Amino acid sequence: MRRSGIALVVLCFLFSINVWAQTSNASLGGTVSDASGAFIPGVEVTARNVGTGIVNTTLTNETGTYQFPSLQPGTYQVTAQLAGFQAATYNDVVLGGAQQVRLNFALRVGDVATKVDVTVATDTLLATTSASIASVLSESRVRELPLGNRNVLDLLAGMAGTGATEGDLDGYFAGNRLSAVNITLDGMSVSTGRYDQGTLGTAYMSPDLVEEVRVTTGTVDAERGRGSGQVAMVTRSGTNQFRGSAFVTNRNSALAASNWFNNCNSRGRDFENRNQY
Known part of the structure; x- marks a missing residue:
């Protein structure tokens, strides 16, 4: 029994992995x-x-x-x-x-x-102890800004230091590719790791879950590390007041214009009726 316990401890050390985390407080x-x-x-x-x-x-x-x-x-x-x-x-x-x-x-x-x-x-409220260059999306801005796909990461396209170049589907973020961005939620990485990294391989983030989005595009603090571009999200927490939310969105071809390719080939609009609840 004692040998089995020692062997188990040795295996834990041999097959241990690094866990990257930062505090969100x-x-x-x-x-x-x-x-x-x-x-x-x-x-x-x-x-x-x-x-x-x-x-x-x-x-x-x-x-x-x-x-x-x-x-x-x-x-x-x-x-x-x-x-x-x-x-x-x-x-x-x-x-x-x-x-x-x-x-x-x-x-x-x-x-x-x-x-x-x-x-x-x-x-x-200037963070005088930090030299990071960052922009913050508060809960109210995340809730009020239009999001066609209801994915918080779609808001990054409008932040300073981010964008897309002509002919480049990847785009750029703080001078790097979008796949090099470190994205965390409450200090833990939210990259799925299946295909790409960064914004291209991040789990879907509903705006109802997010309290704040902090986008760092320069002079990253040491506790964050791992890339010059950082997106740190914080989940919404409960308060003493009861609250909730519900949503429904509809995307219908009857209310949409035809695309350029259909117009070029004298075709009508493609049918679409997409509901999100």
């Missing part, structure tokens, strides 16, 4: 100081997910620094408070997948019951 950090600019230790900083109500709490260290290393993507309310100071709150802080955001607090002397609220615009 965001990180949030910064400093807390007083009106004079001196850093304050021991300040309680809370990050509350508006959608789920989950609260994460931490304290600033001796240098006045706080850090949330792993927060689920979503909209947050971030508050810093300490006895003898007015509480300060950042509202509508939107954290994307694998995003690194820095928020600094400057507390004023006063009653802790007095609170200073600040609303943060999404486009002002």
